[in-house]
Amino acid sequence: MGKPTGFLEKDRIPATKRPVSERILDYKEIELLPSISETETQASRCMDCGTPFCHNGCPLGNIIPEFNDAVYEGNWKYAYEILSTTNNFPEFTGRICPAPCESSCVLGINKPPVTIELIEKSIIEKAYAEGWVIPNIPAKRTNKKVAVIGSGPAGLAAAAQLNKAGHQVTVFERADQIGGLLRYGIPDFKLDKSTIDRRVNIMTQEGIEFKTNTTIGKDIKIKQLQDDFDAILVSTGSTTPRMINIPGSDAKGIYPAMEFLSQQNKRNANIPLEVNHKGEKYSNDNILATSKNVVVIGGGDTGSDCVGTSNRHKAKSITQIEVMPKPPISRAENTPWPNWPNMLRTSTSHEEGAERFWSISLQEFVKDENGNLKGLIIGDIVLENIEGKIEQKITNIREIPCELALVAAGFLHTDHNDLIEELKLNQVELDERGNVKANHLYQTESQKVFAAGDARRGQSLVVWAISEGREVARNIDKFLMHETKLEGKIVSSFDLN
Ligand SMILES: Cc1cc2nc3c(=O)[nH]c(=O)nc-3n(C[C@H](O)[C@H](O)[C@H](O)COP(=O)(O)OP(=O)(O)OC[C@H]3O[C@@H](n4cnc5c(N)ncnc54)[C@H](O)[C@@H]3O)c2cc1C
Ligand code: SF4
Numbered sequence: 502m503g504k505p506t507g508f509l510e511k512d513r514i515p516a517t518k519r520p521v522s523e524r525i526l527d528y529k530e531i532e533l534l535p536s537i538s539e540t541e542t543q544a545s546r547c548m549d550c551g552t553p554f555c556h557n558g559c560p561l562g563n564i565i566p567e568f569n570d571a572v573y574e575g576n577w578k579y580a581y582e583i584l585s586t587t588n589n590f591p592e593f594t595g596r597i598c599p600a601p602c603e604s605s606c607v608l609g610i611n612k613p614p615v616t617i618e619l620i621e622k623s624i625i626e627k628a629y630a631e632g633w634v635i636p637n638i639p640a641k642r643t644n645k646k647v648a649v650i651g652s653g654p655a656g657l658a659a660a661a662q663l664n665k666a667g668h669q670v671t672v673f674e675r676a677d678q679i680g681g682l683l684r685y686g687i688p689d690f691k692l693d694k695s696t697i698d699r700r701v702n703i704m705t706q707e708g709i710e711f712k713t714n715t716t717i718g719k720d721i722k723i724k725q726l727q728d729d730f731d732a733i734l735v736s737t738g739s740t741t742p743r744m745i746n747i748p749g750s751d752a753k754g755i756y757p758a759m760e761f762l763s764q765q766n767k768r769n770a771n772i773p774l775e776v777n778h779k780g781e782k783y784s785n786d787n788i789l790a791t792s793k794n795v796v797v798i799g800g801g802d803t804g805s806d807c808v809g810t811s812n813r814h815k816a817k818s819i820t821q822i823e824v825m826p827k828p829p830i831s832r833a834e835n836t837p838w839p840n841w842p843n844m845l846r847t848s849t850s851h852e853e854g855a856e857r858f859w860s861i862s863l864q865e866f867v868k869d870e871n872g873n874l875k876g877l878i879i880g881d882i883v884l885e886n887i888e889g890k891i892e893q894k895i896t897n898i899r900e901i902p903c904e905l906a907l908v909a910a911g912f913l914h915t916d917h918n919d920l921i922e923e924l925k926l927n928q929v930e931l932d933e934r935g936n937v938k939a940n941h942l943y944q945t946e947s948q949k950v951f952a953a954g955d956a957r958r959g960q961s962l963v964v965w966a967i968s969e970g971r972e973v974a975r976n977i978d979k980f981l982m983h984e985t986k987l988e989g990k991i992v993s994s995f996d997l998n
Contacts, residue, residue, distance in 0.1 A: 504545040504573060507542075507545030507546045508546040508612065511543070511545060511546050512613070513543070513612075513614065514535075514539065514542075514543060515616060515619065516532040516534075518533070518849060519532075521852060521853050524853070525813055526813075528690050528765070528769050528813060529693070530596070530689075530691070530692070531849045532849075534622065534623060535619065537623075537627070540572060540619070541573055541575060543615070544569040544573040546608065546615050547565075547570065547573070547608075548608060550566065550607045552607075553565060553566045553607070554839045555602040555607070555617060558602045558603075558604060558606075558839060558841075559601065560601070560964045560968040561587045561967060561971070562587055563584065563587045563588055564586070564587060565602060565615075567583050568580040568620070568624060569617070569620060572623070572624065577627050580624045581628040584624050586988060588967065589661045590657070590658065591621045591622070591625040592626070593692065593697075593963055593967075594621065595622025595624075595625055595626075596691065596692050596696070597692050598618055598962065599962065600617060600618040601964075603616075603617050603618060604840070604842055605840070607839075609838060634703060635703070636703050638706070639665060639707075642668075643666070643668050643982065645667075645668045646669045646671070646729065647660075647669070647730060647731065647981075648671055648729070648730040648732075648733045648734070649663075649670060649673065649736060650673050650733065650736060650737055650920070651672075651674065651738055652672050652673075652679040652680060653681020653682055653683065653738050653954060653966060654683060654954070654967050655738075655955070655956075655966035655970040656681070656734065656736035656970065657679075657700075657970065658966070658967040658974070659734055659953060659971070660672050661704060661709070662971050662974030662975070664704070664707055664709050665987065666978045666986070666987055668731075669708070669710075670710070672709060673712050673715045673721070675715065675716035676713065676776075676778055676780055677713055677772065677776070678697075678713060678770075679697065679701050679711055680694070680697040680701075681738055681966075682740070683963065684697055684766065684778075685759075685763040685766050686759060686762055686803075687806065688765065688810055689765075690809060690813075691849075694769075716780055716919075718918055718920030718921070722923060723923045723924060723927060724923070727927075732949050732950075732951065732980060733949055733950045734950075734951045734952070735920075735924070735937050735945075735950060735951070735952040735953075735956050735957075736952070736956055736966075736970065736973075737915050737920065738954065738955045738960075739915045739955035739956060739959050739960045740779070740915075741912060741913045741917070741935075742757035742758070742910070742911075743911045743913050748865045749867055749874075751872075753872050754873055754904055754906060755866060756784070756785070756906070756907060757908050758803045758804065758807050758909035759777075760783060760785075760788060761788045761807060761810065761907050762803075762806055764783070764788055765810050765813075765814075774787070779916065788905070790810070790811035790814035790816040790819075792815065792817050794816070794817050794902040794904055795817075795818065795904075796820045796822060796903040796905075796906050797811070797819065797820070797855075798906060798908050798909060798910055799821075799823065799909035799911065800825065800857070800859065801909060802848070803909040803911075804907075804909035805821075805850045808821055808850040808855040809848075809850030809853060811905075811907075812850070812853045812854055812855075816905075818902075819854065819855040820855065820857075820858065820903075821855050821856070821858070822857075822858050822863065822879060823858070823861060824860070824861060824862065825859060825860070826859055827859035827860070828843055829843070829845065858879075860881055860882040860883070861879050861880070862879065862882050863879055864878040864879060865877070865878040866906065874904055874906060875902070876901060878899070878900050879898070879900075879901060880897055880898040880899070881896050882894075911960065912960040913934075913935060914931075914934055915937060921937075924937070927947045927950070928945075928946040929946055929950055930945070934959055936956060936957055937957050939951065942976045942980075943957065943969070943972060944980070951973050951977055952973075953966075953969040953972070953973035954966040957969065968990065971987075974987055975988075975989055
């Protein structure tokens with residue numbers, strides 16, 4: 502333990518954010534990197550607990566007390582080495598992870614927890630700046646070939662690990678850029694896309710081949726991959742949106758959140774808006790919130806990203822509605838430490854301005870005479886106790902103005918497309934939610950075919966995708982070589998979808 506009294510002497514100082522008035526004028530990252538000395542001070546708050554719950558809370562099993570200690574001691578290179586044994590991409594998790602490790606930090610019982618996520622980001626940025634992140638080319642090749650379908654964090658983590666084991670890896674991606682939802686879901690103001698390019702460049706030098714604009718199932722059939730490769734990983738994500746089927750849902754002006762978000766990431770990168778994140782033609786190639794009354798349907802993170810993007814478009818008004826009741830301001834009693842807390846979350850996008858309403862039932866989309874969306878009919882959901890039975894009533898039914906509705910009501914399953922149809926013919930099954938079914942070794946019913954990330958577990962988090970990518974790589978390596986030296990997860994963690 503670096504400084505036994507650190508947590509008594511120093512307060513938690515979270516990341517400094519750019520002022521709202523400045524940041525809503527551009528799409529640059531909101532959070533600034535602290536100085537080296539500030540990060541070392543924050544790391545001194547870690548108590549090096551005998552039982553470090555932070556480590557258990559992290560789906561990757563990051564060895565947090567050790568890297569905190571190394572940072573406090575000023576031994577940044579050692580901190581980077583510790584961090585990179587469990588996490589292939591700390592530059593992503595250090596920016597956008599909801600940090601379950603911090604929710605389970607022991608210090609969090611009666612004080613603000615250690616700023617673990619920010620320390621992680623500082624370590625990896627220092628490592629890049631110092632030139633410590635270099636291509637790690639495997640000393641020996643195995644002559645085994647693995648095809649990875651999908652270049653999100655699950656596919657990328659698996660590719661990195663399998664390449665490290667000496668296999669020849671090809672990553673196939675239907676979109677025009679590598680990165681999955683890191684590239685075309687998460688806004689640039691949360692994750693600058695140069696962080697993806699920087700990593701993909703290293704991975705390319707390590708010997709991984711990337712093929713974009715290639716849809717497996719359409720451009721290349723699974724049968725072909727089965728002939729050409731020794732193993733196949735399906736890491737295609739879970740991006741079929743849950744849409745809302747109520748009167749008026751054919752109005753012009755209602756879009757899935759991803760259509761809206763992916764367009765803005767493309768505009769920022771000066772990529773023509775020809776095809777969407779799925780490589781398909783956009784239903785409308787110019788979805789803009791400018792001067793419109795925007796309603797974001799869904800109170801989660803995707804909805805919050807729509808709020809931030811709408812503010813940058815200079816929307817007339819932004820309202821976010823959610824069917825669930827408003828969560829408590831602080832940790833709810835039914836999610837005590839060290840669990841992931843059920844509580845109200847105010848994102849950086851909410852700080853920039855939006856009206857938020859909970860317990861709202863969306864009844865109807867209202868169209869004008871030309872079929873354009875002009876309003877939403879909503880009502881408040883109230884629960885009434887009628888003779889001992891709880892019944893739901895909708896009250897205060899009203900119309901609110903809306904010319905752009907962004908549906909962020911969650912995702913159903915992986916896309917049921919040609920690839921899935923072909924896989925089904927090859928014994929691969931889907932689970933009851935419509936995702937790819939795989940056993941505890943991430944193997945499907947078709948021997949050579951494995952599945953990981955959102956395509957297997959449903960829409961989740963980047964940290965889980967990386968975790969599954971690493972685990973499936975171990976199992977593919979074992980399948981190919983009958984043994985594996987790839988690192989495995991040290992702990993089981995609290996499941997956080
Ligand atoms: C708007 C939004 C914001 C989010 N914000 C956060 C956040 O802040 N923090 C967080 O932790 N998580 C966040 N998430 C969730 C997170 O992005 C996902 O859980 C994660 O990206 C899943 O990784 P994956 O590799 O399994 O799949 P994806 O990232 O979905 O990648 C799958 C890839 O497979 C490709 N593909 C699919 N089918 C084919 C095919 N047939 N041929 C070739 N390629 C194919 C897709 O084009 C895609 O690139 C967010 C999600 C969304 C939608
Ligand atoms: S739980 Fe918190 S204080 Fe304890 S080792 Fe982990 S980061 Fe440090």
